[in-house]
Amino acid sequence: VIWGSQHAFIKTIVQDSDVASFTFLRFFLASIIASPYLPGLPFPQRVSKTEATNNDDLLKAWRWGAEMGLWMFLGFSLQAVGLLSTTAQRS
Numbered sequence: 001v002i003w004g005s006q007h008a009f010i011k012t013i014v015q016d017s018d019v020a021s022f023t024f025l026r027f028f029l030a031s032i033i034a035s036p037y038l039p040g041l042p043f044p045q046r047v048s049k050t051e052a053t054n055n056d057d058l059l060k061a062w063r064w065g066a067e068m069g070l071w072m073f074l075g076f077s078l079q080a081v082g083l084l085s086t087t088a089q090r091s
Contacts, residue, residue: 011083019080027073 013022 007083010080011087014080014083019077019084023073023077023080026076027069 010022
Protein backbone atom coordinates (compact mmCIF):
# COMPACT_ATOMS: atom_id res chain seq x y z
CA VAL A 1 0.00 0.00 0.00
CA ILE A 2 2.78 2.45 0.86
CA TRP A 3 4.75 1.56 -2.28
CA GLY A 4 1.86 2.25 -4.63
CA SER A 5 0.75 5.41 -2.87
CA GLN A 6 3.80 7.34 -4.05
CA HIS A 7 2.29 7.85 -7.52
CA ALA A 8 -0.86 9.48 -6.18
CA PHE A 9 1.21 11.61 -3.79
CA ILE A 10 3.62 12.74 -6.54
CA LYS A 11 0.77 13.51 -8.94
CA THR A 12 -0.92 15.69 -6.30
CA ILE A 13 2.30 17.58 -5.57
CA VAL A 14 3.24 18.04 -9.23
CA GLN A 15 -0.18 19.48 -10.10
CA ASP A 16 0.40 22.29 -7.59
CA SER A 17 4.13 22.91 -8.10
CA ASP A 18 6.97 22.67 -10.60
CA VAL A 19 8.39 19.24 -11.45
CA ALA A 20 12.02 20.40 -11.31
CA SER A 21 11.69 22.09 -7.93
CA PHE A 22 9.89 19.08 -6.43
CA THR A 23 12.57 16.67 -7.70
CA PHE A 24 15.32 19.01 -6.50
CA LEU A 25 13.73 19.13 -3.05
CA ARG A 26 13.52 15.30 -2.91
CA PHE A 27 17.18 14.91 -3.81
CA PHE A 28 18.28 17.74 -1.50
CA LEU A 29 16.58 16.11 1.49
CA ALA A 30 18.05 12.72 0.56
CA SER A 31 21.54 14.23 0.31
CA ILE A 32 21.20 15.83 3.75
CA ILE A 33 20.11 12.50 5.23
CA ALA A 34 22.91 10.57 3.48
CA SER A 35 25.68 13.12 4.10
CA PRO A 36 27.16 11.32 7.15
CA TYR A 37 27.95 8.36 4.90
CA LEU A 38 29.96 10.26 2.25
CA PRO A 39 33.12 8.48 1.11
CA GLY A 40 36.30 10.01 2.45
CA LEU A 41 34.97 11.42 5.68
CA PRO A 42 37.06 10.19 8.60
CA PHE A 43 34.67 8.02 10.57
CA PRO A 44 36.89 5.91 12.87
CA GLN A 45 34.39 3.09 13.13
CA ARG A 46 34.10 2.76 9.35
CA VAL A 47 37.27 3.94 7.58
CA SER A 48 40.91 3.42 8.50
CA LYS A 49 43.47 6.17 7.91
CA THR A 50 45.09 4.35 4.98
CA GLU A 51 41.75 4.01 3.22
CA ALA A 52 40.86 7.65 3.82
CA THR A 53 44.07 8.92 2.22
CA ASN A 54 43.73 6.99 -1.04
CA ASN A 55 42.65 9.79 -3.39
CA ASP A 56 42.20 7.62 -6.48
CA ASP A 57 39.59 5.46 -4.79
CA LEU A 58 37.79 8.53 -3.44
CA LEU A 59 37.67 10.21 -6.84
CA LYS A 60 36.37 7.02 -8.42
CA ALA A 61 33.66 6.69 -5.76
CA TRP A 62 32.58 10.31 -6.19
CA ARG A 63 32.56 9.99 -9.99
CA TRP A 64 30.37 6.90 -9.98
CA GLY A 65 28.14 8.34 -7.28
CA ALA A 66 27.61 11.53 -9.27
CA GLU A 67 26.77 9.55 -12.40
CA MET A 68 24.27 7.34 -10.56
CA GLY A 69 22.74 10.42 -8.95
CA LEU A 70 22.32 12.07 -12.34
CA TRP A 71 20.52 9.04 -13.79
CA MET A 72 18.29 8.75 -10.72
CA PHE A 73 17.46 12.48 -10.89
CA LEU A 74 16.49 12.12 -14.55
CA GLY A 75 14.39 9.04 -13.79
CA PHE A 76 12.48 10.70 -10.98
CA SER A 77 11.99 13.87 -13.05
CA LEU A 78 10.65 11.95 -16.03
CA GLN A 79 8.34 9.99 -13.74
CA ALA A 80 6.92 13.24 -12.36
CA VAL A 81 6.52 14.69 -15.87
CA GLY A 82 4.76 11.51 -16.97
CA LEU A 83 2.34 11.75 -14.05
CA LEU A 84 1.25 15.16 -15.35
CA SER A 85 -0.34 13.51 -18.39
CA THR A 86 -1.73 10.28 -16.91
CA THR A 87 -3.64 9.14 -13.86
CA ALA A 88 -1.90 7.78 -10.79
CA GLN A 89 -3.84 4.52 -11.13
CA ARG A 90 -2.50 3.92 -14.65
CA SER A 91 1.11 4.43 -13.67
